[in-house]
Amino acid sequence: MLIHGQEPDQATDHNNDQKIDQKIDQRMEQFKHVCKKSKVKITDQRMEIFREVALNLEHPDAETVLKGVRKRLPTVSLDTVYRTLWMLSDLGLINTLGPSRGRTRFDANLSDHHHFVCNLCGLTRDFYAPELSNINLPGEVKDFGDLEKVQVEVRGICNFCREELRKDETTEGVNYPYGTS
Amino acid sequence: MLIHGQEPDQATDHNNDQKIDQKIDQRMEQFKHVCKKSKVKITDQRMEIFREVALNLEHPDAETVLKGVRKRLPTVSLDTVYRTLWMLSDLGLINTLGPSRGRTRFDANLSDHHHFVCNLCGLTRDFYAPELSNINLPGEVKDFGDLEKVQVEVRGICNFCREELRKDETTEGVNYPYGTS
DNA sequence: ACATCTATTTATAAAACTTTTAAATATCCC
DNA sequence: GGGATATTTAAAAGTTTTATAAATAGATGT
Structure with a gap:
């Protein structure tokens, strides 16, 4: 692209x-x-x-x-x-855009929803929060182009990865050499 | 992954x-x-x-x-x-996650910011909106894992792509065969 | 229901993107 | 500055995605 x-x-x-x-x-x-x-x-x-x-x-x-x-x-x-x-x-000095790490992923959920994204494995789950639909955006955003929809992306560590990390720490702790942030 | x-x-x-x-x-x-x-x-x-x-x-x-x-x-x-x-x-029946389309992209901006993403070309620009920092998330989100940060993603069509679309329409209009949504 | 026209699928192969390997090099700590 | 060790490089292999051309199947009109 x-x-x-x-x-x-x-x-x-x-x-x-x-x-x-x-x-x-x-x-x-x-x-x-x-x-x-x-x-x-x-x-x-x-x-x-x-x-x-x-x-x-x-x-x-x-x-x-x-x-x-x-x-x-x-x-x-x-x-x-x-x-x-x-x-x-x-x-933790930079981030990637989206859940990336390789393959393109597709989302057939067209309803008004938001995402939780795991920073480690890329797991992405939907959640709903109607109160987030009428977020107030700063005016300058419109200068970038025509706006179509607003989605909130919550990033963090999913339960599975948190558990994996804990295991690694208690055994050897070499899988995430630079820490996780 | x-x-x-x-x-x-x-x-x-x-x-x-x-x-x-x-x-x-x-x-x-x-x-x-x-x-x-x-x-x-x-x-x-x-x-x-x-x-x-x-x-x-x-x-x-x-x-x-x-x-x-x-x-x-x-x-x-x-x-x-x-x-x-x-x-x-x-x-317009499905979407992709993130600006994807191929290459992984990196973001060195660690400050509290949000993104405008063009659905067509993937252009991604930062914007700032301190008032969005204390968004109220539904409780269930915490069930997915540990939350680290909240980023708003505004999707749309950037100025450049909008212009390209307009040009295509007035000439032949074959570049986006299925419409844009 | 049938023929025809044309878009679509398939298999194969190529392109695009990312990671590994082993030898050569540069950094850090003393 | 010298030496142990991590890092870089170039080349090649591994992944992921897209293009090509022959074979197939959907849709339209009868």
């Missing part, structure tokens, strides 16, 4: 650039801190990959991240990008 | 079965009606594929749908399942 990059309406001015630089520096520090705490080595590749996702507000896929990173590190491989992105996700 | 099928807590009783049968019959009728209206042929494969997604509350992937359908039609191909599922999606 091609994402047509919709550029910000106004050219970013100098002040704005400075703000973004500050923010990204802050996030790089956070990244390094989490890596150290988790005993994960800080390599150039990992830094640039994290920087790339953090800077790209379009929620890029691995290929897009690769392209961006190669401007600075021409030899990185797609493999490393994938490994690093999943590692960042395990560390 | 494996989804461990969490079975419903109680065995469905006879009354319940009857209700489900009624509902699925209703949906099959709706399916046929939409197909006729859109001049799409009603084949056994399409009926069984639609029935399968409509019956499966776990939001199955194509492979899972294939397995289910093959119990009744042993010769269907995975290709047909994919083609049919995307067609059903174009017809």
Whole structure:
């Protein structure tokens, strides 16, 4: 799927650039801190990959991240990008969009409903809450396009995965090397 | 990713079965009606594929749908399942979970934010709405597992795709054969 | 009910996406 | 700075999804 990059309406001015630089520096520090705490080595590749996702507000896929990173590190491989992105996700430094992890999934429930999604296995269950139907959205949302429906997505850890985690901890605890967040 | 099928807590009783049968019959009728209206042929494969997604509350992937359908039609191909599922999606009879369509996408924005998602191209943009942070969830949601965060997903058609649609309509109008819904 | 026209399915194969393997390299801790 | 060890790389294999062309089946008019 091609994402047509919709550029910000106004050219970013100098002040704005400075703000973004500050923010990204802050996030790089956070990244390094989490890596150290988790005993994960800080390599150039990992830094640039994290920087790339953090800077790209379009929620890029691995290929897009690769392209961006190669401007600075021409030899990185797609493999490393994938490994690093999943590692960042395990560390809780980034998230994936939707329950992803591979296969496309389909939903025939057209009635007004919402989703619980497990962050670990992707289990997705419906729930109903009529009171959520008339949520008040900020006006700017309409600027993105025509709105069709509003769905609430509750993320967490499902009962099954929580149990698995507990088991792993009491035995060896090597399955989720970077913690779960 | 494996989804461990969490079975419903109680065995469905006879009354319940009857209700489900009624509902699925209703949906099959709706399916046929939409197909006729859109001049799409009603084949056994399409009926069984639609029935399968409509019956499966776990939001199955194509492979899972294939397995289910093959119990009744042993010769269907995975290709047909994919083609049919995307067609059903174009017809507005089913949806996909998340912005899917292929590649996994990553999000480094950890702050409290929400998403606008284009149903056609998958474009996903962040928006902020602090007032949505303290949404009141129905108690049953906690039964699914441990909740971590709540994100609102607004779906629609982005400005770019709306424009593309308009163009197609005024020229030939063959790109979205089944309409857009 | 039958023939015909055309969309759809199937099997095969290819494309697209993601992960593994084993050798080469770079990081971190002393 | 040197050495143990995690990480990267390139190549290849594994998955998931889509395209191709021949065979089949639905729908329309009779």
